[in-house]
Amino acid sequence: MVKRLLKSLREYKRDSILTPVMVTFEVILDVIVPMMTASIIDNGIEKGDMNYILRTGGILVIIIAFSLLFGTLSGKYGASASAGFAKNLRKDMFHNVQKFSFSNIDRFSTASLITRMTTDITNVQMAYQMIIRVAVRSPIMFIFSMGMSFYINAKLAWIFLAASVLLGVGLYLIAIKAHPIFERVFKRYDDLNSVVQENIRGMRVVKSFVREDRENEKFHKRSLNIYQDFTKAEKLLALNSPLMQFCIYTCVILISWLGARMIVSDTMTTGELTGIIT
Structure with a gap:
């Protein structure tokens, strides 16, 4: 079933691949931020080293900016991939219905087909967007955060x-x-x-x-x-x-x-x- 659905990606495969890549970079930078903050507190604030605070703070601002950039790009590519996937899936379903035999036409009611091509495809679109973003981000964030916690x-x-x-x-x-x-x-x-x-x-x-x-x-x-x-x-x-x-x-x-x-x-x-x- 999953392989059959993924055939509807077609020209949106690139966006589907770039989304988790951007999410991964965003997560890595997000995990680095607390480490940089800890370094500023220990080596800058407590020692009164203003130069270290400014230098590390500048690096921290750059990291946050790149994290924002990767987060924005992941949202852009994720929306494009999920909306395009839904568009192709709706088109494929419509053409498939045209090929139904009389037995299939009798089996599926019109109301059921309407639900499949509207509500269900919308749910699939939202689920796919969450898979390539949240379902990728959460385990990666969990692994990196847990690793950093044990390191600290x-x-x-x-x-x-x-x-x-x-x-x-x-x-x-x-x-x-x-x-x-x-x-x-x-x-x-x-x-x-x-x-x-x-x-x-x-x-x-x-x-x-x-x-x-x-x-x-x-x-x-x-x-x-x-x-x-x-x-x-x-x-x-x-x-x-x-x-x-x-x-x-x-x-x-x-x-x-x-x-x-x-x-x-x-x-x-x-x-x-x-x-x-x-």
Whole structure:
């Protein structure tokens, strides 16, 4: 299935490759920034070396500027790749429908085909953009950040590792609960489109037999089903934010507490503590 979908990339393969490349460069520079900040604090501010502060600060500004540039380019290429992929996929689906046999035409309803070529392709477009940007950025950021944390202070870095396991398990449980609901929602869309199509096609019949209330009731029922499913799914997904915030601030509190004791015992510098928190 994935190979078949990727055939629709065609002229947008270059943008699809450049997006993760730009994201990788952005992440590398983002991880360097806390190290530079720690160096400014330890070697510049605490020693009162203004020349070092200005020199390193200038390098830091350049790094941030390039990070912004790579982030902008990743957004540009990602939008081009995902929108172009959706355009080609929609075109391929339309031409494929023209080749349907009579058995396939009877199998797929018009409402279902409309949903596939509108809502579903839009979802595929958004998913593809997240894959080539967020799904690339997150693991790379995790690996580089974890490596830098262990490089700065291995004892405190274990806190990050424990929190990552807790966060991963929590997000996985939320995902497996929400996924079946979204699958059911897509089928609900087919029912809703079918009701709208039948109502429009048989508008004269509906008015002749005074069935407006009945049609309104049918539409309201389908719409209510979608609303209820989406509400249930969003309630589950809403747990993502508090779970992540809990893990983040727990890490900050533990690192601040343990790091402060290390600074007092001269086993860690203020700059290193700032860098590992960042």
